[in-house]
Amino acid sequence: MASSSSTFPTPSMVYSSSTFPTPPSSQSWNYDVFLSFRGEDTRKTFVDHLYSALVQQGIYAYKDDETLPRGESIGPTLMKAIEESQIAVIIFSKNYANSSWCLDEVSYIMKCKDTRGQTVMPIFYDVNPSQVRKYKRKYKEAFSKHEFEHNRVEAWRKALVDASKLSGWEPKHIANGHESKGIKQIVDEISSKLHFVTSSENENLIGIVARMQRLSLELQIGSNDVRMIGIWGVGGGGKTTLATSIYDQICCKFDGCCFVENIREESSRYGLRKLQEKMISEMESNRVGGGRRLISHRFRHRKVLIVLDDVDCLEQLKALVGSHDWFGEGSRIIITTRDEHVLNAHKVDVTHNISLLTDDEAIKLLRKHAPRNYRPVKDYEQLSKEVVSYAGGLPLAVTILSSFLCDKNIHEWRSALARLKEIPNYDILEKLKVSFDGLAPIEKELFLDIACFFRWQKKDKAMEILDACGVHPVIGVKVLIQKALISISEDGMFDMHDLVQEMGHYIVRGEHPKNPEKHTRVWKKEDVLNICAMDAMTLMENDKIEAITFNYDRLPEKEQDLPLIATSMKNLRYIESRVKQANPLFNNFPPKDLCCLILHEGLQKKLWEGCKLLPNLKIMKLCGLDNLIMTPDFDGLPYLERLTLHECPCLEEIHPSIGSLERLVFLSIVFCVRLKMCPPITRPKKLETLSFAWCSKLVNIIEIQHQNMVNIGHLDLDKSGSKVAFDIECCLPHNTNHIGLRFFHNLQELGLRKLDLSRCNLGDENIGSRVLELPVLQELNLYGNKFSRLNFSRLRLPRLKWLNLSWCEELLVLSHLPSSISVVITDHCSSLETFGDISNCKWLWKLSHYGGYNIDYFDGEILLDIMLQGKAIEDHFISVILPHQTPKGFIGRFFLGKTFTRRIRHVKTGSNRVLVRPDSDMFTLCLPCGWYNDFCGFLIRVVSNGISMDIDIIITQESEPDEEDSRFEIWQDSDELPEPEYGGKVKTYVGYVSFSSMMQTISLNSSHNIVSFSIKSYWTSFAVELVPRKSQYDQVQTAKVSTNCSEFWGENDAYGRCFTTQHDSKSSIKILWRPLSL
Secondary structure, three states: OOOOOOOOOOHHHHOOHHHOOOOOOHHHOOEEEEEEOOHHHHOOOHHHHHHHHHHHOOOOEEOHHHHOOOOOOHHHHHHHHHHOEEEEEEEEOOOHHHOHHHHHHHHHHHHHHHHHOOEEEEEEOOOOHHHHHOOOOHHHHHHHHHHHHOOOHHHHHHHHHHHHOOOOEOHHHOHHHOHHHHHHHHHHHHHHHOOOOOOHHHHOOOOHHHHHHHHHHHHOEOEOOOEEEEEEOOOOOOHHHHHHHHHHHHHHHOOEEEEEOOHHHHHHHHOHHHHHHHHHHHOOOOOOOOHHHHHHHHHOOOOEEEEEEEEOOHHHHHHHOOOHHHOOOOOEEEEEEOOHHHHHHHOOOEEEEOOOOOHHHHHHHHHHOOOOOOOHHHHHHHHHHHHHHHHOOOHHHHHHHHHHHOOOOHHHHHHHHHHHHHOOOHHHHHHHHHHHHOOOHHHHHHHHHHHHHHOOOEHHHHHHHHHHOOOOHHHHHHHHHHOOOOEEOOOOEEEOOHHHHHHHHHHHHOOOOOOHHHOOEEOOHHHHHHHHOOOHHHHOOEOOOOEEEEOOOOOOHHHOOHHHHHHHEOOOOEEEEOOOOOOOOOOOOOOOOOOEEEEEOOOOOOOOOOOOOOOOOOEEEEEOOOOOOEOOOHHHOOOOOEEEEEOOOOOOEOOHHHHHOOOOOEEEEEOOOOOOEOOOEOOOOOOOEEEEEOOOOOOEOOOEOHHHOOOOOEEEOOOOOOOOOOOOOOOOOOOOOOOOHHHHHHHHHHOOOEEEOOOOOOOHHHHOOOOEEOOOOOEEEOOOOOOOEEEOOOEEOOOOOEEEOOOOOOOOEEEOOOOOOOEEEOOOOOOOOEOOOOOOOOOOOEEEOOOOOOOOHHHHHHHHHHHHOOOHHHHOEEEEEEOOOOOHHHHHHHOOOOEEEEEOEEEEEOOEEEEEOOOOOEEEEEOOOOHHHHEEEEEEEEEEOOOOOOEEEEEEOOOOOOOOOOOOOOOEOOOOOOOOOOOOOOEEEEEEEEHHHHHHHOOOOOOOOEEEEEEOOOOOEEEEEEEEOOOHHHOOOOOOOOOOHHHHOOOOOOOOOOEEEEEEOOOEEEEEEOOOOO
């Protein structure tokens, strides 16, 4: 800006539109801020104070009388300064428009905003924005004068109007008019907008910019609260690199800064006192010593930035950053660690999960260290992909391998990759092993079991085995997850990074990689074959092997010595075999420590002769043993808890000793088609689950002694077929074709929690007219039966939560559902006409009626209306599938507030109507101000004729989003116009997500302001509404949990999740809605 009134060169005099430079990268801005102002109004007052505050904050600002070298032409120099400034701050004052220089500046600034991505921020000093925008008072006078002297007036007018519409400040309305405080707020806001240039060391770091942007959002630089941020993840994942980069970027914004490196090593070597002294010294304190008290005293009123790198225990945090009130307003504490528990225990504000490299990023990093004669397409492309695959996105691994391979030719690359498959890289594994070394002994055993046997196995099934083996997996798995050694996949399986698993294998093989008989765990095919080929003397009294798996169709004939091998392993606790061999097991000396025995596809007729004592065996699972004719004697298995007999087609007899298994909690017999008799079970007092399925010749199932089985939890008679007969306490005659009325009455005494009677040919006559009561039943599966009417007034089920009636194709009427019900599934009930009166079902949140078309529109609306008035509206979710297009009445009746609607356009071609696909299946909206208190959730409605429906909902934070941004859709008033009728058998999916449910279980808060909906399936109409709260009294109180959400059922049970939180951080929440999951 200049105060002269001489002619300023127009933009066209410097650059034509065709030659205008492309926008520079964030690293090429020469100035952080350009100040445009009228000198006679503000140079020695407001602008002088603003410039000083910017400089004190470390912001490089261009101000003409401070920056302009003497003797230069002012016009081109200023234009160049504008181009090279990341932010332009325009200080509109009373006489700003009097200067043609100022008006040329603002015109050029607005052009740079459009073409170079420059940020423009106006300040209205002693003027109102409307005076600028509408040319009032001094601005009107100035333009009246300019119209006679200049030909650029229209361009100036447009620039002024556009600039005055931007978000800015009026100092008299900031901080109650206190100018110094107002300037501080302005400078803080400018600082938050800047993309600082990182150090030259960080400029070339692959992928660092995006990761820094995400972390910056969570740091919320500019807010006055004290925030502690934890960066957590696997070793070698880039935590320290990210912390260093963000430290370099923001350190200039604080009164004092300190980066404390390698805390794990330094504290163990020199003690915490030395680290305290270092931290105080780096903050430029004159005194050294005094520890915690001095840190608290010195920094209580200072805005400081502290990075604590590689923390591994809570005491380190207590000594160095004890609590938030140790530090002044605006302070930020960043902690890197491999142990999430440390962060949780210290109650940090945000835990930032480190993101590993994508394949593309890893390839770029690898190429940085490529050979000088690198030829990517012809020679190295495939090898590079193999290296990247091996590294699995771990920056440490990519860096080490790329540094090693940088001077190797293509033959040496191939040799190195072949060696890695057999011998892992020592440097990588030693870095990863740090996390393992920090585990307790029992946690190390658990980790090695998972790494060797249970990766990619269902967590629930693996936990049963691990618990039987005595490694206490419930708490242990939590510890391993928090230390970033393992994870649980979206589908509930154990998982871990490839190199972390390789580290576990490396530890097991230890100093004897070629001697598997000296390993504690054996799982590799070649190792098993080597053991099978060893002579008996070598294996005699083997006390090393604790667990072994044989997962091969058939061993070579000379190596079929599994029984002998198992007998020699005196410390064996777990064996799983999938080998087709006929030799009996354990005929000589069975392993006394064996806890779990799992056999698949064996050819044994008997497991062993006579009674064998296995005093610690808790799990026996026999599946697909085609020749097995009889179970073993159970008298030698006093601690057996879980017995599974699946697909044993020749099994005719279960040993009578099964009745003496007092600790049995689970018994499942499935597809044992020749089994005719199961002996009485008289001793078990803990039996919870009893399952018989596809055992079509089983006549006398079990004589159940009710008084000894009060804890039975689950009876499964699934798919037993019409020939099944049941005799419980001899109440039913043999050879009956149906499960009769007395069967139900005997169930009353069993204390069932789960009852599965799928495909049992049950009809109306099986219920009868008598009142049946199952007082603790929670789950009832009547899939595929022949009822025509189900009246639950005759089935007293006061705790029933989950009901499945799918494929009951003759069912016409469903009535008097219990008030406790939460989930009702009636898919493919093609005859169903009514659900009856459900007005008392206040806990009902999920209703799926897919594939039935007899429920009319009116009944569908009533169902929706009642569910939206239930308890789920404030504290839970709602998911409804109805087998038709919900008419316009749905929109008019339920979508009454802020609504967004998008329909796929119909085009008529001849006699047909064709749907025109939209440009996008994702819709993004800004949440309105006050959403946190004014609305209780959002309601989604999708019409589709596809076979499935998946929707991802992403809620994020963005600093001051502009609702007029083209990325965002526009909220509208309710749309009550008629919809077109969509052809075919369409379905309506209705979903509801309450804000309260997310506040109670995940980290949703008022700073989240963007919501996106991504439709993963075919659709024809989409609508979403923000649902107003019932009253102001219902506003969110985060300290109060108003509803016991366990009453809703279904989100954590074995039948899958309808709504799943996939990713949760302080800045981003992702919710998956899968309406068709059971």
